[in-house]
Amino acid sequence: xxxxxxxxxxxxNDYLKLLKREKIFxxxxxxEIKNLKNYYIPxxxxxxxxxxxxxxxxxxxxxxxxxxxxxxxxxxLKIILxxxxxxxxxxxxxxxxxxxxxxxxxxSDMIHPLFKTRGVPGTHDINLAKxxxxxxxxxxxxxxxxxxFDKSTDDRLKSKYFLYLKKKPEIVIFEGWCVGAKPQTNxxxxxxxxxxxxxxxxxxxxxxxVNNKLKKExxxxxxxxxxxxxIKIPSFNMVFKWRFLQEKKLRFNSKSNKKxxxxxxxxxxxMFYQRITLQMMKDLSxxxxxxxxxxxxxxxxxxxxxx
Numbered sequence: 001x002x003x004x005x006x007x008x009x010x011x012x013n014d015y016l017k018l019l020k021r022e023k024i025f026x027x028x029x030x031x032e033i034k035n036l037k038n039y040y041i042p043x044x045x046x047x048x049x050x051x052x053x054x055x056x057x058x059x060x061x062x063x064x065x066x067x068x069x070x071x072x073x074x075x076x077l078k079i080i081l082x083x084x085x086x087x088x089x090x091x092x093x094x095x096x097x098x099x100x101x102x103x104x105x106x107x108s109d110m111i112h113p114l115f116k117t118r119g120v121p122g123t124h125d126i127n128l129a130k131x132x133x134x135x136x137x138x139x140x141x142x143x144x145x146x147x148x149f150d151k152s153t154d155d156r157l158k159s160k161y162f163l164y165l166k167k168k169p170e171i172v173i174f175e176g177w178c179v180g181a182k183p184q185t186n187x188x189x190x191x192x193x194x195x196x197x198x199x200x201x202x203x204x205x206x207x208x209x210v211n212n213k214l215k216k217e218x219x220x221x222x223x224x225x226x227x228x229x230x231i232k233i234p235s236f237n238m239v240f241k242w243r244f245l246q247e248k249k250l251r252f253n254s255k256s257n258k259k260x261x262x263x264x265x266x267x268x269x270x271m272f273y274q275r276i277t278l279q280m281m282k283d284l285s286x287x288x289x290x291x292x293x294x295x296x297x298x299x300x301x302x303x304x305x306x307x
Contacts, residue, residue, distance in 0.1 A: 003045075004037055004041050004042070005037075006084075007041050007044075007080065007084045008033065008036055008037050008041060010083055010084050011036070011041075011079050011080050011083045011084055012033065012036065014079045014083060015032075015036055015040075015076060015079055015080075016029065016032065018072075018075055018076065018079060019032060019072075022072050022075070027299075035299075035300065036076075039292075039300050039303055040073070040076050040077065040080060041080060042303070043077060043229075043290065043303065044077055044080040044081050044084070044085070046290065046305060047060065047077065047081060047171060048081065048085050048087070050226065050227060051087065051170060051171055054226065057136060057137060057168070057169060057170060057171070057172060058170065058171045058172065058226055058227075059133065059136075059172045059174060059224060059225045059226045059227075060171065060172065060173050060174065060225065060226065060227055060228075060229060061174055061175075061179040061180045061222065061225040061227070061228040061229070062074055062173055062174065062175040062176075062179065062228075062229045062231075063175070063176060063177060063178065063179040063180050063181075063228065063229070063230055063231070063280065063284065064177065064230060064231025064232070064233065064292075065177060065231070065233045065236070065238070065239045065242075065273070065277045065280075065281075066177055066239050066242065066243045066246070066270065066273060066277075067238075067239060067241075067242025067243045067245060067246045068231040068233055068242065068294065069231065069294075069298070070175040070176070070177075070231060071093070071175060073231075073292075074091045074173045074175050075091065077089075077173060078091055078173070081171060087170045087171050088167050088168065088169045088170045088171070089169060089170070089171050089172075089173065090136065090146075090165060090169035090171070090172045090173070091172075091173045091175065092132070092146055092172065092173070092174050092175075093149075093174070093175050093176050094124060094129065094174065094175070094176030094177075094178065094179055095149050095151070095176055096146065096147045096148055096149045096156075097124045097125050097126070097128055097129045097132075097147060097149075098118045098123055098124055098125070098149045098156065099118075099123055099124065099125050099156075100155055100156045101154055101155040101156075103125075104116050104117075104118060104123055107122070107123070111205070111206075111209060112201070112205050112206040112209065113200070114196075114200060114201065114206045114272070115206070115209075117269070117272055118154065119177075119178075119269075119272045119273055120178070120210045120272055120273070120276065121178060121181065121210050121213040121214050121217075121218050121276070122209055122210050122213045126217045126218065126221050128147065129221060130220075130221055130224070132144070132146070132147075133172075133221075133224050136165075136168070136169060136172055141167075141168035143164055143165060143166045143167075144164075144165050145159065145162035145163065145164060145165070146162055146163045146164075146165055147162055148161055148162055148163060152260060174225065177273060177277070178218075178273075178276055178280070179222065179225070179228070180222055180225070180228045180230065180280070180284055180287075180288065181214055181218065181222075181276050181279065181280050181283075182214060182219075182279065182280075182283050183211045183212075183214040183215040183219075184211055184275075184279055188279075189204060189207050189208060189211055190204070193274050193275045193278065194271045194274050195271070196268065196271035196272065197271070197275070207275070210276075214276075227288075227289040227290070227307070228284060228287070228288040228289055228290075229288060229289065229290040229291075229292070230280070230284035230285065230288035230290070230291050230292070231291075231292045231294060232281060232284075232285050232291055232292065232293050232294065233281070233294050234294060234295065234296050236274060236277060236278060236281075238294075238296060239270050239273070239274075239277065240266060240267065240270055242298065243266055243269075243270055244263070244266055247260060247261050247266060288306070289305070289306050289307045290303060290304070290305055290306065291303070291304040291306070
């Protein structure tokens with residue numbers, strides 16, 4: 001408990017500043033400090049332990065449904081690991097490895113119209129992500145660029161806007177909604193999970209293509225990750241509510257309203273994610289090294305450590 005308190009004193013101010021920047025409202029300062037001590041600091045001690053056990057760059061996959069809080073929690077962990085443990089941290093997102101809008105338009109013409117919408121496996125440039133991981137692992141590390149995707153324009157930014165990583169990271173947090181997702185059986189693929197699949201993927205071509213990507217490319221890429229941290233939401237119904245809040249924040253922070261989704265657009269958009277999200281709730285709840293259980297009010301219920 002003494003170490004927890006020492007850590008809390010050292011990181012508290014930066015932690016509260018982050019919550020303010022991220023516009024995390026509705027909780028008292030006392031409750032936020034309690035969350036820091038009860039959840040985020042113990043998570044960071046666990047990560048530090050895993051890093052020491054490996055002895056070289058640790059790759060963490062951090063996944064959960066849209067709006068579950070992956071990005072904010074990743075930033076919180078970075079503050080603790082950097083300020084208290086003095087670790088070099090890199091946060092990257094699978095979202096930044098989406099294929100360009102031009103490439104997705106080609107996919108929609110050649111394979112299936114639904115591939116114009118970003119999100120599902122097959123819409124990421126997995127080769128680019130693997131090259132990125134391999135460069136992070138190199139002994140003779142040289143500064144490298146991290147791709148950046150702009151959700152407000154639905155396209156990858158030009159390379160001149162990429163972020164530079166100047167130092168070799170000791171811990172890499174790779175976050176994204178489908179990180180660690182596993183393929184389904186053919187019998188499950190047959191049954192549509194929503195109206196989008198039922199009406200717009202009648203021949204199952206979209207579903208099968210996505211599933212095959214998970215079986216091959218994504219499985220190989222995810223095998224490069226040492227441990228998975230999974231945020232389990234109470235039900236898929238919460239995805240719309242939390243995604244709507246995300247979109248409001250994106251609209252607030254964006255200089256223009258271009259490509260910011262409306263209520264009905266969000267309803268349709270999350271249907272693209274539904275099948276894999278539901279499967280991940282079953283699979284990663286059992287297989288992830290760390291599982292964060294959320295309540296309906298978005299607060300943490302408990303954290304399960306498996307290894």
